[in-house]
Amino acid sequence: MTLKTYSTLGLAVGLMACAPAVFAQTHQDSEAIQRRLDALQQQVQELQRELAAQKASQQRENTQTRQLAEKNSSLLDNVGKPQFSGAIELGYTFNDWSESSKDTVGDMDFGKFILGMEGGEGPLSYSFQYRFYDGYRFLQHAWAGYAFSDADTVKLGLVQTPFGNMDYGYLGWYGNLPYLAGFNDNQNAGIKWDHSQGAWDTTLAFFKSDQLGDGNEHYGANAIGDSPQGNSEENQLAARAAYTFGKGSDYTTELNLSAKGGQLYNHNTQKSGDNWAVALGMNGNYGNWTTLLQATSYQYNAKNPDEAVSGVSDNALQVGAFGFNYLIPAEGQMYSASLAYSMDVDWGVVENLYFYNDFSYIAASGDYSPVNGGFGDMDDPMLNDLGVKVTAGRYYAWFDIVTNKNGLNYFGSPVDDGWHTSVQSHFGLTY
Numbered sequence: 001m002t003l004k005t006y007s008t009l010g011l012a013v014g015l016m017a018c019a020p021a022v023f024a025q026t027h028q029d030s031e032a033i034q035r036r037l038d039a040l041q042q043q044v045q046e047l048q049r050e051l052a053a054q055k056a057s058q059q060r061e062n063t064q065t066r067q068l069a070e071k072n073s074s075l076l077d078n079v080g081k082p083q084f085s086g087a088i089e090l091g092y093t094f095n096d097w098s099e100s101s102k103d104t105v106g107d108m109d110f111g112k113f114i115l116g117m118e119g120g121e122g123p124l125s126y127s128f129q130y131r132f133y134d135g136y137r138f139l140q141h142a143w144a145g146y147a148f149s150d151a152d153t154v155k156l157g158l159v160q161t162p163f164g165n166m167d168y169g170y171l172g173w174y175g176n177l178p179y180l181a182g183f184n185d186n187q188n189a190g191i192k193w194d195h196s197q198g199a200w201d202t203t204l205a206f207f208k209s210d211q212l213g214d215g216n217e218h219y220g221a222n223a224i225g226d227s228p229q230g231n232s233e234e235n236q237l238a239a240r241a242a243y244t245f246g247k248g249s250d251y252t253t254e255l256n257l258s259a260k261g262g263q264l265y266n267h268n269t270q271k272s273g274d275n276w277a278v279a280l281g282m283n284g285n286y287g288n289w290t291t292l293l294q295a296t297s298y299q300y301n302a303k304n305p306d307e308a309v310s311g312v313s314d315n316a317l318q319v320g321a322f323g324f325n326y327l328i329p330a331e332g333q334m335y336s337a338s339l340a341y342s343m344d345v346d347w348g349v350v351e352n353l354y355f356y357n358d359f360s361y362i363a364a365s366g367d368y369s370p371v372n373g374g375f376g377d378m379d380d381p382m383l384n385d386l387g388v389k390v391t392a393g394r395y396y397a398w399f400d401i402v403t404n405k406n407g408l409n410y411f412g413s414p415v416d417d418g419w420h421t422s423v424q425s426h427f428g429l430t431y
Contacts, residue, residue: 085116085117087429088111088429089112091111092424092427093109093424094107095412095413096420106423110133110134111133111134123148126144128141129142139158140187143157151195159187161207162258164256164281170385171290171357176358176385179220180410187220188210189211189212190236199247201241201242202240202242203238204239208234216324221319222319223300223317229304231266237260238258238260239259240256241257250285257279278296281294281295288341291337294334295333296333296334297332298334312327312373313368315329315364329364339356352391354388355387358383361382371409378417379406383403396428397427403422
């Protein structure tokens with residue numbers, strides 16, 4: 001053998017000698033790698049289980065969140081969002097008895113600003129309205145109500161008296177004598193129950209006091225405790241029943257009968273008299289036509305101070321509203337008749353014309369004068385309001401020709417048994 005051959009054999013023998021150790025080391029490394037792979041696989045499986053658990057938990061939380069959101073949404077639907085409303089109005093007046101009005105062709109002033117809100121939660125409801133005028137302001141109404149059923153509701157607060165034709169008793173802007181005397185559209189402090197069943201609507205109310213306070217800064221007329229005569233209406237009961245023929249149709253006729261009365265307390269003599277009133281009314285709606293008829297009989301039996309002390313006749317009652325006092329007959333009958341026609345038009349922005357006429361009359365039972373403290377005997381008061389309302393979306397304008405004869409000295413016109421006319425316009429925006 002050559003030297004090269006021996007060298008080759010030696011190398012082969014050396015490799016063979018080292019192979020077992022190398023193979024042993026490689027086997028050990030493979031087992032270690034396998035163990036690590038197994039551990040990693042267990043970790044991956046554990047992570048997968050945790051991820052699945054988190055996903056299931058998240059799904060449960062999402063379901064609970066959705067259910068809670070749906071529940072809250074349902075509660076919000078039941079509560080309802082408060083509805084805000086109101087109006088701002090300017091007024092123009094031309095009086096035929098006023099020389100300054102003739103010289104300046106009338107006068108324009110701030111009319112009123114109204115802020116209102118209403119809403120409810122389930123059977124609960126509420127409503128209030130506050131009004132601002134030039135020089136005075138007052139709460140027009142404010143009540144909270146509870147509906148015991150679809151047919152029965154109770155309201156507590158400053159609520160409308162159930163008397164005569166509702167809600168206003170007139171169809172125009174200015175009003176009529178039953179309203180100015182405090183019988184129609186009058187708000188008082190107390191509790192009222194309304195019941196509706198089929199064609200019948202009935203209301204029963206108790207009023208602790210006629211207004212919130214004894215002054216004259218309020219919406220409807222009432223006897224004024226803070227006055228020379230000094231009467232206020234306390235602890236009053238009122239009831240009204242109405243039956244509507246054709247209810248639910250476009251042609252309805254409502255007949256209503258109402259009565260009210262109670263304590264008439266005199267703050268000056270600290271004695272109590274009484275008062276009562278009854279009214280029979282008719283409210284007809286026939287397509288675009290509306291008509292109102294009402295007859296009212298009333299009496300105030302006051303325990304007044306001596307006429308020489310108060311300066312007011314016992315044949316008159318001192319009432320007040322809108323910041324000033326005036327006199328009505330202490331006993332008498334009132335009659336009112338109204339007619340209106342509503343016509344939709346397509347005149348650019350103008351969408352409706354509403355024509356109306358309100359006439360009213362007071363027949364005093366004794367001698368009565370709207371001036372001179374009620375002393376004397378003048379012709380019975382009469383009032384007529386002829387006009388039209390123009391509506392254009394949220395904007396409106398009333399145009400009135402108001403004529404009166406001895407009209408309770410409410411209008412500032414002469415009280416001389418003659419007729420006097422005031423031409424008025426009122427422009428406003430509702431929101």
